[in-house]
Amino acid sequence: MREGILVKPYERLEQEQLERIHEASLSILRDPGILSYNKEAVEIFDDNGAEISAHTEYWRISIPEGLVEESVKHAPSVVQLGARERENRLILDGREPRVRFGTGSEANIILDIAVEDFVSEETGIKRSFPVFQRRRGTIQDLCQAAHLCEHLPNVDFFIRTVNIQDEDITEGNKDVNKFFASLNNTKKHVMAGLTNVEKLDDVIRMAEIISGDNNEPVISFITCVTKSPLQFVEDTTQNLIEIAKRGYPVSISASPQGGSTAPLQEAGMLAQLNAEILAGITLAQLVRKKTPVLYGSVPLRVRMDNLDNMYGAPETNRYNIDGVQMARFYGIPCYSTAGIGDSRFPGIEASVNKLLSHLFIALSGAQYIHYAFGLLEGTNTFSFEQAILDDVHIGMIKSMLKEQRIEEELQDSLTMIREVMNTSHKMFTRYARRYLHAGDVIPFYPFEGDANETLLKVKARNEELLSSPVDEIPEEIKKRIFQEFDVLERIK
Amino acid sequence: MVKISNELIEQINENVIKGRRHKEDEDFEGGSVGEPGVEELVEEALKGGVKPKEIIGCINEAMEVVGKKYETGEFFIPDMMASAEAVSAGMDVLEPYLSSTGESMDKFVIATVEGDLHDIGKNIVALLLKGAGFNVIDLGTNVPADKIVETVRAEDAKLVGLSALLTTTMRRMGEVVEKLRAEGIDAKVLVGGAAVSVSYAAEIGAIYCKDAFGALEAVKND
């Protein structure tokens, strides 16, 4: 099992303030309520005593406080996510601030790094520099991203990182292809959104063939049920209903944008974010009690020159820290957000964005941090090299936040100090070895150099990792899948 | 008997790589505590009649393995130092046998010069040279030039190492070389430390070493 790192959470809010936000969210869900563009959701709420009013394009659902509170109680605190390899299982406990990191987004663009030589006009000296190239993502990229992430030790779960835009990918075959591409290349837990709800059963059946007698599902889903502010979207809401009917784990995510589709202030943002997620959780529990859900907190602030998302804004981190605390208030595991660089390229800006969010969201104790690897330009670009850098940096954060072991270390240390004092050169180096060889300490930064040298080293590392094989799905199972489902021949 | 001695040689080799001086030492993974270390094994081997030369050969082989592991990134400086210490512990046991058989190790006098207390770099150099089979005489830190010269003469050492980390104390190195030459001692002088540069070393007639590996190179070139 991937245990995660248990932290002493950094929290901004007092218990009383959490209760105030909870009440505020409940009151929002009653008035103005949720505007639903999905009919079945309306019927479900109607059957359970919500007040419905019909408009030309949507319904307004006014949800009574009691209904939300009752439903949220049914959401399990412990959500188990399986994996092709049992050591990669995740047991998420919403009451316990145990941190894990994974990938995320469905980036359209892949950022490649080419190496070109440049000659200085002044000195005539030739040097190699990394040159960035942007292109559309393909299914091959998704396979490779999963392959890379299989080798990155700090990736705890895999969410499809690339939007597969090949010509032969259609709405009808996209779901089975993206799940297969991911599952075939990593033995970690795989999560993705659904493109076509009609393919849900295919995807589930394929996953069950792959997992065999494995009890826990090797896949889970994401649905962004609400469009902020407070609207149930027709298709993603349907996805949630269907996934919940089948009892599969699902992250119910909401992504209100502070300053545009949500208030910029912390309190208003948090009340709305929480209301949107609670609405989704309530729906899932009304469809099927005990549906395993993650509290999908993806709040952010917008930039003021063009209203695009600004993941590096200080408020984004603040909202996210609060979101994690809110999830813990309900004891539901938190699907949280960290690690997106606003810049289109790796570099100073991206590093600052990533460091601040990786660090603070980990400190807040989120159980399941998505978006953490390789993302640039908001969530629009995925870079293999950036993912490798993120892996190293997340490793350092995990190491920094490791639980203290003062009790067991102290006696040992005293002995060590006395022994060293008896030697001529008084060095503790020999006692550092056991930590070094257990992989507990990073011996030095692995990609030392100026920005360019670092990228060239990371590029070489990427090539090395991609050429090192992964355990694919066994042949006979693959055969069955290729017979039964419309998976592209070329990713076999 | 042959079998036992072969086994001992193998164990010495293994324990040099593990960086274990004696039985209380842990290996690089924190294990092996309680098992005999290089010190005990060398003692046993000598008692069993194994030739010192054979033991030294085995130690050198082991250090070569350690060096390879460092180059490939499997080992780090703490491992090199621990292995060198293990060698040094074994050498201490060997010493009386070597002098009685007339064999001896090259002497290397090392010191941090007067006014300077920095010794981490010097210690690494001293240890790794010990590990490479030198008889290292470490005078410590803040050592006046006269004391260094006196020791070199008394010990008839052919190699001298000076460390200085401060631009102010670096000047003392020149003094040491001058005094050595004035006494007619032509020992090879290696210098190192943050303050020192290639050009300064050349200026005073010494060999600049960037690090301990540079020192090993410089003494190998004899």
Ligand code: B12
């Ligand atoms: C650690 C340290 C200390 C420690 C020393 C602990 C100890 N046990 O040695 C303490 C805190 C005590 C200390 C004190 C001081 N320090 Co100090 N210290 C350092 C520091 C940060 C690292 C030195 C070190 O250990 N490096 C790691 C070792 C492994 O590397 P190394 O020493 O370079 O050795 C390697 C090579 O150089 C070579 N080598 C070294 N010696 C030899 C010898 C031979 C023969 C060979 C072959 C090779 C060789 O091989 C070694 C192994 O690879 C340096 C910064 C620096 N860049 O070096 C400052 C530095 C040397 N210190 C400095 C100063 C100013 C001081 C103080 C004066 C501070 C003060 N105001 O009190 C005092 C001086 C005390 C004194 N009288 O000496 C300055 C010197 C500037 C200058 N004027 O030149 C430095 C450069 C820091 C700075 N940039 O300001 N210091």
